[in-house]
Amino acid sequence: MHLSLKRxxxxxxxxxxxxxxxxxxxxxxxxxxxxxxxxxxxxxxRRNYNKNRTLKNTLKKMTSVEEDTNxxxxxxxxxxxxxxxxxxxxxxxxxxxxxxxxxSESGEIPSFNGSAKAKAxxxxxxxxxxxxxxxxKQMLADHNRMAAYHAAIMGNSEAFKDKVVMDVxxxxxxxxxxxxxxxARKVYAVEYTDMAKHARSVMExxxxxxxxxVIQGAVEDIELPYDTDSLEPEDGNNNDGEKDNxxxxxxxxxxxxxxxLRESMLDSxxxxxxxxxxxxxxLMLPSHSTMYIAPVTDEEERRMCQREYSSAMGDWTEFVExxxxxxxxxxxxxxxEFEREQKEYYxxxxxxxxxxxxxxxxxxxxxxxxxxxTCTLSEARGITAAGGIGGDDGLFDFxxxxxxxxxxxxxxxxxxxxxxxxxxxxxxxxxxxxxSRTDPVGAxxxxxxxxPAFLSTGPEAGYTHWGQQTFHLPxxxxxxxxxxxxxxxSLEMTRSRENARLYNCRIRYxxxxxxxxxGRDGATxxxxxxxxxxxxxx
Numbered sequence: 001m002h003l004s005l006k007r008x009x010x011x012x013x014x015x016x017x018x019x020x021x022x023x024x025x026x027x028x029x030x031x032x033x034x035x036x037x038x039x040x041x042x043x044x045x046r047r048n049y050n051k052n053r054t055l056k057n058t059l060k061k062m063t064s065v066e067e068d069t070n071x072x073x074x075x076x077x078x079x080x081x082x083x084x085x086x087x088x089x090x091x092x093x094x095x096x097x098x099x100x101x102x103x104s105e106s107g108e109i110p111s112f113n114g115s116a117k118a119k120a121x122x123x124x125x126x127x128x129x130x131x132x133x134x135x136x137k138q139m140l141a142d143h144n145r146m147a148a149y150h151a152a153i154m155g156n157s158e159a160f161k162d163k164v165v166m167d168v169x170x171x172x173x174x175x176x177x178x179x180x181x182x183x184a185r186k187v188y189a190v191e192y193t194d195m196a197k198h199a200r201s202v203m204e205x206x207x208x209x210x211x212x213x214v215i216q217g218a219v220e221d222i223e224l225p226y227d228t229d230s231l232e233p234e235d236g237n238n239n240d241g242e243k244d245n246x247x248x249x250x251x252x253x254x255x256x257x258x259x260x261l262r263e264s265m266l267d268s269x270x271x272x273x274x275x276x277x278x279x280x281x282x283l284m285l286p287s288h289s290t291m292y293i294a295p296v297t298d299e300e301e302r303r304m305c306q307r308e309y310s311s312a313m314g315d316w317t318e319f320v321e322x323x324x325x326x327x328x329x330x331x332x333x334x335x336x337e338f339e340r341e342q343k344e345y346y347x348x349x350x351x352x353x354x355x356x357x358x359x360x361x362x363x364x365x366x367x368x369x370x371x372x373x374t375c376t377l378s379e380a381r382g383i384t385a386a387g388g389i390g391g392d393d394g395l396f397d398f399x400x401x402x403x404x405x406x407x408x409x410x411x412x413x414x415x416x417x418x419x420x421x422x423x424x425x426x427x428x429x430x431x432x433x434x435x436s437r438t439d440p441v442g443a444x445x446x447x448x449x450x451x452p453a454f455l456s457t458g459p460e461a462g463y464t465h466w467g468q469q470t471f472h473l474p475x476x477x478x479x480x481x482x483x484x485x486x487x488x489x490s491l492e493m494t495r496s497r498e499n500a501r502l503y504n505c506r507i508r509y510x511x512x513x514x515x516x517x518x519g520r521d522g523a524t525x526x527x528x529x530x531x532x533x534x535x536x537x538x
Contacts, residue, residue, distance in 0.1 A: 148455035152434035155451035157182040163249035173199035180208035260430035266380040280445035284372035286432035292364040297421035309346035355459040362398040383493040402479040422476035
């Protein structure tokens with residue numbers, strides 16, 4: 001969906017606040033910077049990244065905390081060797097979020113079980129941006145997004161006819177309008193913010209207000225008018241004899257954030273499903289989603305980040321000397337902390353990118369698949385590569401050679417066939433399917449969608465407001481003629497403890513080279529050391 005946390009709200013001062021984060025949910029605690037609310041990466045991209053940066057970094061340092069006060073080993077990020085060194089600790093107990101966190105007292109997204117304070121923080125840093133029509137317009141102008149949902153709903157009107165539908169996070173209400181137009185008997189459009197009043201106007205203007213009821217509130221908190229609207233569950237009562245409130249036939253929602261999981265709205269969809277959706281016959285749209293990763297070349301952007309980092313450090317050196325000579329105060333003692341901030345900001349933050357399809361240097365590989373009918377809250381929290389390289393989840397293994405990628409890309413960039421592109425980093429994106437249920441229960445009882453729809457946010461799809469998240473390497477990996485470079489590793493994606501709607505990614509990998517034509521089990525020309533970088537997804 002989701003553009004809050006993706007763009008700057010002109011009326012929200014919280015969007016300027018940065019918070020220093022110590023991440024405890026990785027296997028090793030890693031201190032990284034994580035912002036509560038950042039401008040839309042698409043609009044500010046890199047050229048406007050500095051617009052509010054001074055205030056963010058100042059406030060970030062004012063509110064910084066150390067996760068483990070008993071351990072004096074600070075995190076050291078060695079960008080020259082593309083490695084991240086972290087202390088080894090034994091944290092058996094997960095500490096509670098700090099008092100300024102955008103999370104509930106138990107670490108969940110605040111809309112579920114947060115206190116009034118936590119919900120207010122979440123509203124200020126997340127939901128409030130959705131109350132602006134400007135933000136809604138940007139999503140509505142994403143034609144790949146719109147076409148997929150329109151095809152899924154209007155192309156399967158027989159599945160919607162006379163059904164009860166819930167639209168979670170309706171925004172301005174267009175999905176609810178389509179559901180009504182497709183023949184739904186009743187549509188409940190749930191919206192947390194004051195955009196709900198605009199949604200009601202849209203229903204009136206499109207002649208569906210008698211079918212669509214707009215409910216303002218968090219989907220975790222609302223109740224439906226079961227008796228008034230004669231809402232009936234599949235089997236009448238549940239096992240303990242109480243009334244079964246699972247009366248909804250179809251839940252539709254555009255919940256996806258950057259790299260699918262960012263913003264953590266999937267939690268709300270799972271809770272809505274478990275509370276309202278008919279377990280045997282109910283449909284979730286989208287029904288399935290898939291996260292992908294691929295090695296990419298993006299040298300212009302990567303080098304620009306490096307230049308901006310170098311420029312920032314040069315400015316710091318001049319600042320220290322000016323302050324010493326003009327005011328008689330030595331600020332040099334703060335240099336290491338300033339350098340850490342700049343590395344995290346310029347070198348270890350993912351970037352919103354709109355990559356050329358030829359920038360992808362290997363066949364994309366699946367990191368995670370989500371079945372919306374069976375996904376659990378635990379599965380929604382991220383990707384856990386239990387063993388790192390060689391672990392169980394989030395693994396990738398690419399073979400990249402200049403012969404298979406260089407000529408096409410070089411011509412596309414205006415270069416010669418010998419301008420083989422290096423590996424600049426890894427890019428991640430997602431796809432969403434709108435299709436029939438595949439789980440055993442649903443495949444037997446739920447209606448079949450005769451016209452499946454599909455949404456991709458990958459480079460091959462063209463523009464979407466999600467774009468791709470690119471994780472640039474501090475130094476690129478050259479591709480050599482006549483040789484194959486193997487990139488084997490894992491991606492681990494974990495929520496920030498200080499903001500349950502933001503994520504950090506740990507990417508571990510190693511490289512090896514072999515002669516072209518040599519099998520993976522054949523002779524190796526070079527095998528590199530394991531490399532680890534931790535990125536924030538701002």
